[in-house]
Amino acid sequence: MGGLVEAAGLVKRYGDVAALDGFDLRVEPGEIAGLVGHNGAGKTTFFEIAAGLTRPDAGRVAVRGEVGMAPQRLALYPGVTVRETLRLFGGLAGLRRRALAGAIDAVAEELALTGVLDRRVSVLSGGQQRRAQAATALLPDPDVLLLDEPTAGADPETRTALLAAVRRRADGGAAVVYCTHYLPELTELAATIAVARSGRVIARGAGAELLRDLPGEVRVTLDDGEIAVATTDPTATLAALLRDLDRPVRGIDIRRPSLDDLYKGLSEEPADAA
């Protein structure tokens, strides 16, 4: 029991819909767990339960330490400035005076918000608002971070700044659950992966492990066309192809399975089918 986040057998129903249906997830200190899955797979519901905003119908969740959460739908007060927003959230987390002011400056610097600290939230761009939302979660350096698509709509610079800030929190020992539909981010974050479908985690592990058994493709170009073979062992397949071919080979291409293949393969069935 060393996980900062431990969910076991979570069930949550809304009428006929089981938003969660035996959801298990454990996240260790220093780990970023990328939670992926189609719309409706139960990711947001899990966040709400982990953050204590909703109670499960069954199962249990333990979240150890302080929690910072950036919800998918922005939850900011439009009429106050970014600095006031951060003061409020930092104050709620117990930061006072100089520690609070220092933490605000630091997180603003990290997320490229320094120039807009004294602007009202309502006049910020969408990307700036999303960064401000992420800043409210990151500011107090919580033990557990729940980030629901924090880079949605972010430009490349914003994305890079945000990913670096998240990685730093994990390197400092935080357990992070990071929801995204954009899988390359998980490679960038060196995240482990949890694939959710129909309210359950159906695959869990390091990206490389989950990809190991998926077929890639070997493609050999000939004068009069090409041969493409799906294979989990590209080297052996290519050797066999080259051995058996009695024509000149014009090109060879090996495509390794990607996270997108994993996602497609594991979550083909729509959540509503459950």
Ligand SMILES: Nc1ncnc2c1ncn2[C@@H]1O[C@H](COP(=O)(O)OP(=O)(O)OP(=O)(O)O)[C@@H](O)[C@H]1O
């Ligand atoms: N408050 C609610 N009332 C009724 N149904 C709900 C409620 N919250 C979630 N659901 C339903 O539960 C299921 C899971 O929703 P959830 O928002 O957790 O999915 P998600 O994986 O976060 O999806 P997305 O990728 O779209 O954010 C969906 O079918 C959704 O319609």
